[in-house]
Amino acid sequence: MKIRVFPAAFRNTALIAASSAALVAGTSVAAQEPLKIGMSFQELNNEYFVTMQEALESAAESLGAEVITTDARHDVAKQVSDVEDMVQRGIDILLLNPADSVGVETAVLAAKEAGVTTIAIDAQANGPVDGFVGSKNYDAGYKACDYLAQQLDGEGKVALLDGIPVVPILQRIEGCTAALEEYDGIEVVDKQNGRQERTHAMTVTENMLQAHPDLNGLFSVNDIGSLGALIAIEASGQDIKLVSVDGHPEAIEAIKRPDSAFIATSAQYPRDMVRLGLGLGLSKYWGASTAPSEIPIDVSLIDRDKAADFSW
Incomplete structure (x- = not known):
């Protein structure tokens, strides 16, 4: 049996309530006007981030939402350009995995100016982000x-x-x-x-x-x-x-x-991270006042004894 250690963030009842309300609201509106969710990755040449992408696509499909993903390839200038392009394409929520926490601020500001809800994922980003989800x-x-x-x-x-x-x-x-x-x-x-x-x-x-x-x-x-x-x-x-x-x-x-x-x-738990990030983004997008600004996710030390039963 594979170990699935659910982070402490899942026990945050305020977040659960806010996310549930957001999901319900989002699902009802999605039938009329599907949400557009963009995610900018620092890289996709790493199974950790590919796992995030798969979890995001699965969650978005359940919402009937459109997903746009980009790969910055560790180039912050490319990431800024990618985000600006997604903003032009009318995304509602941006999940941002920064290639550089400081250099990506231009992208955050562009999203803010366009009214896009922005959640930093895995690494915090400078600028007016609406929330952050990452490991401890x-x-x-x-x-x-x-x-x-x-x-x-x-x-x-x-x-x-x-x-x-x-x-x-x-x-x-x-x-x-x-x-x-x-x-x-x-x-x-x-x-x-x-x-x-x-x-x-x-x-x-x-x-x-x-x-x-x-x-x-x-x-x-x-x-x-x-x-x-x-x-x-x-x-x-x-x-x-x-x-x-x-x-x-x-x-x-x-x-x-x-x-x-x-x-x-x-x-770390990349599937949980992006699911919580999306939930937080939906909560903020639909105006949930009780949604937290940050969600820290626990990590687990995996040694030789635990490795046999662990997977993402």
């Missing part, structure tokens, strides 16, 4: 690195694989650093940007391993980067423990292997 990223970093420190018996040298300049990534690094600082015997010896990309993270990890042949542990801000780091670690033959964030299917498979350097990931 500080907790994700903290849980992964606390587990890493425990598995190292509180001693050793650790390196960090950073990522793009969005709030969740910064929070994961903050949480990880806070956890490691609780162990006097742990020393952070390096931090470099793996760009959350498999190939680049592999190259960066190779360089770190050459610079620190006595490295004991590595934290990556996402699973795709970790999979690249894992290749470098296994090729080096060094005994290094690897932890990460996401819950990506490939990462889960790697964690399952008894001899794997990949020992745990702080799992």
Whole structure:
């Protein structure tokens, strides 16, 4: 049986009531004038975001709503252009997954000026957004690195694989650093940007391993980067423990292997995230006064024991 851990946000009765009212209202109006929902992704070359897209399309279909999705490919200028195009096409609700939390503000302002309800998804966006739904990223970093420190018996040298300049990534690094600082015997010896990309993270990890042949542990801000780091670690033959964030299917498979350097990931719930984001967007669009401005979603540490029963 697969584990389905429903986030605490689902127990927010005010949100449930507001979302239910919005869904009812939206469904009745949809028969006359279907809603247009736009979602701008920072990338779609990652199963995490593809899973979000699938969940959004399924939810929108149940509403009879039209969906427009775009892929910024980590280019904030393209993302701004994509959003402006969707606004011109008459979207009612924008779900925005920023490629850059600061640089995307121009897109947020364009949507606001056009009267589009905007909900930031996964990463917060600068500007007048109507709401935000995302994981507890500080907790994700903290849980992964606390587990890493425990598995190292509180001693050793650790390196960090950073990522793009969005709030969740910064929070994961903050949480990880806070956890490691609780162990006097742990020393952070390096931090470099793996760009959350498999190939680049592999190259960066190779360089770190050459610079620190006595490295004991590595934290990556996402699973795709970790999979690249894992290749470098296994090729080096060094005994290094690897932890990460996401819950990506490939990462889960790697964690399952008894001899794997990949020992745990702080799992997110992308389907729940986009469903809650859409619910919040509908609530705001239909004027629900009790809808919250932010919905934080819990994360779960998945180690080898839990990996067999976990999936998005």
